[in-house]
Amino acid sequence: MHLILVGLSHKTAPIEIRERLTFPAHKQAEALTLLTSGDAIAEAVIVSTCNRTEIYAVASGADEGVDAVIDFMAGYHSLDRHELVRSLYLNHGESVVRHLFRVVASLDSMVIGEAQILGQVKEAYDYALNNDATGKVFNKLFRQSFEVGKRVRTETEIGENAVSISYAAIELAKKVFDTLAGRTILVLGAGKMSELTAKHLVSQGVKSVLVANRTFERAQELAERFNGEAIRYDDLYERMHDADIVISSTAATHYVITKEHVAKSMRGRGGRPLFLIDIAVPRDIEPAVNDLSNVFLYDIDDLSGVVESNLEERMREARRAEVIIEEEFASFARWRESLEVQPTVAAIRARADVIRQAELEKACKRLGNLSEKDLETIDALTCAIVNKMLHGPTQRLKQAAEAKDGYEYIETARHLYGLDDSEGRGHGRLRDLLNRRAKDVAETAGNEMGDSLGC
Structure with missing residues (x-):
């Protein structure tokens, strides 16, 4: 029994390479059938996300197993084999187990603690299971990896605390309002960051979305995505009175919202607070707005500070997760x-x-x-x-x-x-093989073998 892993991720390959090596859901059955059709690969699971493509395999022989996986990847995607190897990392034996456990625990993700990867690996395993590509070894290994993911989520706080600008905005908004349910947000500018922040706020229960943009048609497009209302740019200051939260991200070179605008908007609100998020550079909202009573303004640096602080906290939780991984690894090692x-x-x-x-x-x-x-x-x-x-x-x-x-x-x-x-x-000569291949990998990606910890 030879546990092997051949993969690439955001750590070893740019998006131009990663996007050429994906295995979308509708092609998984075909890919798994081809991969396990020969004698070299007994079991296989293909994990394919935006940040990684990894093929886990139980191989009958060392040379045959790794060669079969690399040949399969190159042939399936019509890539030059030598070019492909430059972006790959190779793990075997114990390091495959540790790597998988770290992946499902989100310790190897671009954003440590992100929640999507556990579900993505589960989906990959289900594809393999339903296509008869797994057996005794991978059924045990992957099911135990899911327990690792659950333990890390429940026994640590690695998934807590915002580590993106949009989520940081939500975290700060919750400090102003007891709940976001039923609130109204006003989106000024129709850029990607504004849209993403609005999307996350809506997921938290925000009731109404108003969108203002200098190009009214663009405002209409964004408003439709949230079942919201597009407003004319000239009506911006009047409609600000209706908003609880304002998200601003325009390309203006001057303050779009001034202290005077906000002061006028606050009249007649009955003390209802106004939360403003300025994610534009240069800033859209005059900093003096913060001097007004019941007005809370945060700019991109404020949000970045929250993210940085929370990342440090997640790193502390990651160390606790490593302890769980070692415990589960020892358990699997005894079974193996x-x-x-x-x-x-x-x-x-x-x-x-x-x-x-x-x-x-x-x-x-x-x-x-x-x-x-x-x-x-x-x-x-x-x-x-x-x-x-x-x-x-x-x-x-x-x-x-x-x-x-x-x-x-x-x-x-x-x-x-x-x-x-x-x-x-029949352990064969896998370590020698990996050592030889690592020389190629090290040229551009560094030697990831046995030392690897991706969406």
Whole structure:
């Protein structure tokens, strides 16, 4: 059993490469069938997101497994193999397990703590499971990885605290208002950042969306996305009176909203607070607005400060997540080591039976003519002796294999009985292969092998 991972991510490849190596949902079945159609790959899961494409595989042989995956990726996407290798990282054995656990825990994501990756990996596993591309090893590994993701989410606060400008705006807005439900927002400017911030606010229960833009048609387009209302730019200051939250992001070179505008808008609001988010550079809103009672203005630097502080907090939580990952890794390693004992026990018994038969043949020749019944009796006797001699040691070996250091017991038994890798096991030359390939990877992407921690 060879656990291998061949992949690329935002850490090793630019978007120009990543976008050429995606496996969309409607092509997963075809891709998995092709990948597992030969003898080299026994199990496979393809994780494909905007920031990573990773192929996890259980390979029957070292060279064949890695070569099969790389050839598949290059052939499926019509890419030059040598060019592809430059962007890849390769993991094997224990590092595959740790990498997967770190991925589902969002420690390897572009934004640490983001919530989407766990669902994306679950979806990838479901595709593989439903297309008969997984077996005993990956069913165990991936299901345990989901437990890792759940533990990290529930036992740490890695997903708390805003780490994007738009979410930081929501965090600050919640400090002004008890709830965002039923509030009205006014979006000034129809750029991407304004749209994203408005989208997140709507997801928090905001009731009404007003959109103002110098180009009225553009305001209408954005308003339609939120079932909102487009307003004429000339009506901006009058309609500001209706808003609880104002998001401003225009390309103006002067203040679009002044202290005077806001002061006029605050009259007759009955003390209702006004929350303004200025994400424009140069700024759209005059800073002196903050001097007004019940008015709260935050600009891009304020929001960035919230993000930076929250990122530091997430990094502290990431260290707690690493402890969980190591605990779960140890659990999986013990399970995997227990699998190793079965072929080892079989190899010990096979070796013993070869010796038994050889010695039995010699003895029978020395004893001369023996009846068929005598031969059967002697054969049964020698079988019984071997079985009784091996029963105790092999049973204890199976029990020891489940312990924390079980692999050491297995290796000791293999050494004592003189078993090599061709007997009951087949690790092959994967480490040598990966070391050779790592030289190519290191040219442009750095050596990610066994050291990797993506949307």
